[in-house]
Amino acid sequence: MEYAAFLQAAERGRPPSIALLHGADELLLDDALALVAQGLFADASERALGREVLEGDGVSVETVVRSAMTLPFMTARRLVVVRRAQQLAAKGAETLTAYSRDPNPATCLLLLADEALGASRERRADHWLLSALPPSALVTLPVRRGRALEDWLKQRAAAEGLTVSDEAARLLVQWVGDDGARLLGEARKAALVGGADHRRVGVNEVTA
Numbered sequence: 529m530e531y532a533a534f535l536q537a538a539e540r541g542r543p544p545s546i547a548l549l550h551g552a553d554e555l556l557l558d559d560a561l562a563l564v565a566q567g568l569f570a571d572a573s574e575r576a577l578g579r580e581v582l583e584g585d586g587v588s589v590e591t592v593v594r595s596a597m598t599l600p601f602m603t604a605r606r607l608v609v610v611r612r613a614q615q616l617a618a619k620g621a622e623t624l625t626a627y628s629r630d631p632n633p634a635t636c637l638l639l640l641a642d643e644a645l646g647a648s649r650e651r652r653a654d655h656w657l658l659s660a661l662p663p664s665a666l667v668t669l670p671v672r673r674g675r676a677l678e679d680w681l682k683q684r685a686a687a688e689g690l691t692v693s694d695e696a697a698r699l700l701v702q703w704v705g706d707d708g709a710r711l712l713g714e715a716r717k718a719a720l721v722g723g724a725d726h727r728r729v730g731v732n733e734v735t736a
Contacts, residue, residue, distance in 0.1 A: 534667045535560060541567035543638070545631035546596075548613065548661055550641035551669025555708040557640045559684075560667075561609060564638060568605050578603035584612040584641075589620020593627045596637040606635045613639035618656040625660045644668070672708075677701050680708070685715045685729070692729045699734045 529547070537543055543564045549557055569575040580595055592610055600606045610616070616624075616639075631637065645655035646668070658666060672680050678697040685692045692700075692715055700718075704711050718733040719726050726733075 529664060529667050531556070531560075531667055531670050535563055538563040538567050543567065543636045544665060545633055545635065546628050546637040546639075546661065546665050547667055548639040548641065548645075548657055548665055549667045549669065550614070550643065550645045550655075550657075551671075552643055553669050553708050554642050555684075555712065556669045557642060561638065561640065564636060565607060568607055568636065569603065574603050577601060578605065579607045579609065581609045581611065584610050584615035584639075587616075589616055589623045592616070592620075592637070593623055596627065596635045597632050598635070599632075600634050604634075608635055608637045610637075610639045612642060613657065614641040614643055614645060614655055616657070621656050621660045624657075628661050628665060673706060674701075677706055677711075681711050681715065684708070684712055688712075688716075689727055690715060690719050690729055691727060693731070695731045696729045696734045699731060703734075 529544070531549075534543070534547065534549070538560065549560055551557070565575055565579060569578055578600060582592060582595065587610070592608070596608045598606065639657065641655075641657070645651070645658055647654050678694070678701055681697045681700065682692045696718070700711055700714055704714050715729055718729045718736070721733045721736045722728070
């Protein structure tokens, strides 16, 4: 599944029953998680009841699946999140594959891996998670460069009420690089140059 399609489904309150999002951009992972939670739960009290967050380096796949099989209590669906899912032990591959064939429709199991899991210069082979799950459950984070990254920065900043000019976005990308979290953080800092209530970021603010 494409990342954009996943976000659209999440925003409508219809995320897939199981999905693995992987890539090095933690901000995109956080944005996806926030959209899923907002789409599934009407308010903060429901979120507290219906969401469970696990750490991949601290649980077994069996524990994850057991949690995903738990029925909702006072909410329509449950959200089970596994952060740093790439650290789940490979011995649980069969258990996860079996669950993915017949997932609990009342749960969204969201596996978040903060690194790309495909084979690369750093990774000799695909991570076991990629073969344990069906292709429809795999969501690779987009790699943004150049103009696409500038456009994303303007859109993401706008969601926080900041207006970033084309020139300011270009300058930020040149100076900061392609780390989304750092880019957004620098845009926020640049806005503060004009005062606490200043919401426009231009070349002058970035330079200052």
